[in-house]
Amino acid sequence: MLIGEYRYSIDDKKRVSIPAKWQSELGKKVIVTRGLDGCLFLYSQKEWKKLVEKISKLPLGQRDSRGFQRIMLSGAMEVSIDTLGRILIPDYLKKYADLKKKVVIVGLYNHAEIWDEGRWEEYQAKSEKEVGDMAERLSQLI
Numbered sequence: 001m002l003i004g005e006y007r008y009s010i011d012d013k014k015r016v017s018i019p020a021k022w023q024s025e026l027g028k029k030v031i032v033t034r035g036l037d038g039c040l041f042l043y044s045q046k047e048w049k050k051l052v053e054k055i056s057k058l059p060l061g062q063r064d065s066r067g068f069q070r071i072m073l074s075g076a077m078e079v080s081i082d083t084l085g086r087i088l089i090p091d092y093l094k095k096y097a098d099l100k101k102k103v104v105i106v107g108l109y110n111h112a113e114i115w116d117e118g119r120w121e122e123y124q125a126k127s128e129k130e131v132g133d134m135a136e137r138l139s140q141l142i
Contacts, residue, residue, distance in 0.1 A: 001025070002107035007117065009101055014094060015086040016103055016114070018042075023085055032093055032114070034075035037123060039106075040089070040097045040114040047110045048076075089114070 002025065008017045018026065031048040035041035043051065055072060058065035075096070079087045089099065102117035115123070127134075 001109055002112050003109065004107045006105045006107075008103055008105065010089065010094075010099060010103060011086075014089050014091070015082070016089060016105070017084075017086050018081055019105065019107075020085055022107065022112070023081060026081065029078055029080050030087060031076050031078055032087065032089065033073075033077070034071050034093065034096050035113055038097060038115070038119055040093055040099075042087075042105070042112040042114060043110075045078075051111075 002022050004019065006019045010016050018030075026042075026044045027046075029045060031043045031045065033041050033043075052073070055069055058069060060066060075093065077090050077093065079090075081087055093099075097114065097116060098119065099114070099116050100118070104115045104117050104120040106113045106115065106120070
């Protein structure tokens with residue numbers, strides 16, 4: 001289970017550490033792709049296959065389905081976790097998420113998100129103010 005919030009720096013070779021307690025669950029290779037709200041998504045191969053199965057069932061006749069498939073799947077890259085627990089963030093994904101030096105890696109149970117630290121702090125501050133309203137709108141799901 002991937003949970004928690006971890007802060008790291010991207011090194012000069014565009015590598016970022018993955019929380020040590022997640023590494024056995026994630027395995028040696030992970031998938032990084034464009035996420036939503038300006039972040040990157042990080043999946044184990046097992047969880048990625050589950051997501052791809054769902055995405056592949058979206059109707060090709062719908063423009064939104066095609067667009068979502070293109071963004072999520074074309075942006076995906078399989079990367080290895082090195083012996084020091086780091087992954088390489090490809091340039092196009094670093095640019096997409098506007099990652100600078102400091103990043104926040106957020107665990108969301110079956111996947112993680114990689115955020116630029118400043119962008120995460122803005123998103124988090126806004127969301128914390130709205131969490132009561134969110135809970136009310138989602139009350140039947142909780």
